[in-house]
Amino acid sequence: MRILTKLSSILCFLTLLAVSSAQAQIVIIVHPDNPIESLSDEQASNLFLGKTKTFPNGQTAVPIDQEPGNDARTMFAEKVLKRNESQIKAYWSRLIFTGKGKPPKMVEDGEEMIGLISMNPSLIGYVEKDEVDDSVKVVYTSP
């Protein structure tokens, strides 16, 4: 009986964990003055993988990444870039050593990201949904 209670509590905890991690969302953010209202995950992916250097309206876009190991980065990679960290590394290594491109500049965390994005209309970045504030504009929310 005791074991069962213990098990059910563990299960309950695991379920909670699963639900909470499933609910964690990523938002892509730009400066409030940026005329872009929304981006698709494919458009965002093109920008962050260096396949295009401009927003859909033709304006220059400079993507900003978060450092490896950050939850936001892992989620962004999985949900938007649809690659894991190794695949991203392989992707960029092909471009770096052929002179075709280099990965975006990185910031330490969501706070620094928001600070940076709120200062420059050319920048585009991402944070976890609960980190976002009024100083930036959300153009994409992950499922």
Add this chain to the structure above:
Amino acid sequence: MKRNFFVSFIVCLGLSLALPSYGATNEELEQDIKKLEKQLKKLKKKSDKRYKKLKSSIDELSSRLEINGFATASLAKADEAAGAPNGITDNGWSTQSDDIMGLQMSFMMNEKASYTIQMVSKHASDNHAVRTEWSYFAYQINNKLRFRAGRIRIPYYMLSESVEVGYSYNWVRPPTELYNLSSNNAEMMDLTYQHSFGLFNTTSRLWVGRQADIQNLGGGLEMIFTSDNIVGFTFDVNKGPYSGHFGALYVPKVSNTFSGSEEGQQVTALGGAAENLLQTARAAALDVDPMLAAFSGVIAAGEAADISYSLAGAGETTTDDIFASVDGVARITEGREIQHINSETYYVNIGGAYDNGTLQIMGEFTRFDIENTLLQGLEGGYLAAAYRVSDKWTPFITYSTTRTHNNRRERAVTNSLTEQLTAAYAAQYGALVADPTVQGIAAGMAAATSDPIWTPEYLVGATAGTIAAVTSGIFESVVSGFQIKSNTKTIGVRYDLMPGVAFKAQLDASEAEDGFVSAGGLGGPGNPDKVKVLSFAIDTVF
């Protein structure tokens, strides 16, 4: 009790006497300390300033200078002594076959201009020598246009430029049916245009270049080849998981300068065969002239019959070219230099890939033509599939194949030439049998061996047989020596230990089809037709 009081009184007195003087020193000290603190603050400010300055200049430098590297450590073994790539044999584990180390430094002069140098050391082909494989200036004109000039990899195939960065693909090595060119770099200028049509991202690149390289052919033989005014174009398109590639390049002229040493004498089977032919004739004490006349007869007959055939699809090669080539090879063995000028070379390459992050399918087809030479055009390609079963494991399979053009036609020509040579020799047969020298040798041999088999007919017939066989061998090695038709089946797995480090295992089964050879040395006399290669690699990028 009393005594105790007395002692404490004395101590108190002593202290009260001592204290005023101590108090004065304290004030001075405090002032000193304040002074020192001020100085320290000043110093700290100064050093902070210095530190900040230093830090910002280091930051600036580090953001301007980028250093990246890649390395592959490998282990491989074949089940045959020959036919495997990169010098892999059945003689123990090869620890250097695919080893490679690369270091790239990129210095940003400003936001638009940069200079990049990449130095690579390859163990298998180059004995640890470090070579500057890339060295170029790049200028980003605007968001879409970029100009580069310097030493840059030639984009022969879809993955040519990144072929050395093992971490960027799943294989231990890309299909050697295609990726076996050892000379890949050119001094070039290129202009790249990147443009997106909605979600379609395109990259077009136009380049012109010049290539000069020395290839060590082994046995003291070297080939220096140069090609000027190479023009190339590539077009890449991508949308989501789909991508396509088209590449073409045109080389107006390739010139190969061979240089050999005395040790190179044994290198060429062809030279040996020619030597054999003459020795056989001399051993039989035959006058070589009729034989050479027979050759000339064949050449004349060939020309009269207008026997000329295409080796590369478009250019016409005459029988003269074959003999010129035999002559050329013979000259190499004599340690001279020859210069062989080919005419135009074309490469066309089409590739495609699907990669949704879990399933990857990739294929490529390429064809190249060289006109007016004994070197033949090639066509080949591969189809590869990989499936990421977990975060770490990605098994993959590949089928690749390559072949020279027009094999059947060339074979018919070889047979016809051998037949005609035999016929031409037979035409001289009667005259040779009646020749007093031949009759004398036959009589001498019969007397010496007491064997009545030694008649003039036998002597001439045996020599004719030898000559036909050797001649046929020469033609075979001239033409079939370049006849390639081979394939490789590959199965393997990539294991991502951590981002930046991947472990790979791969099994290749290669075969040269019946009567053909492979570029890697399968098929042909004395060589195996099939080879299996087991390879392991650890690939890193940093």
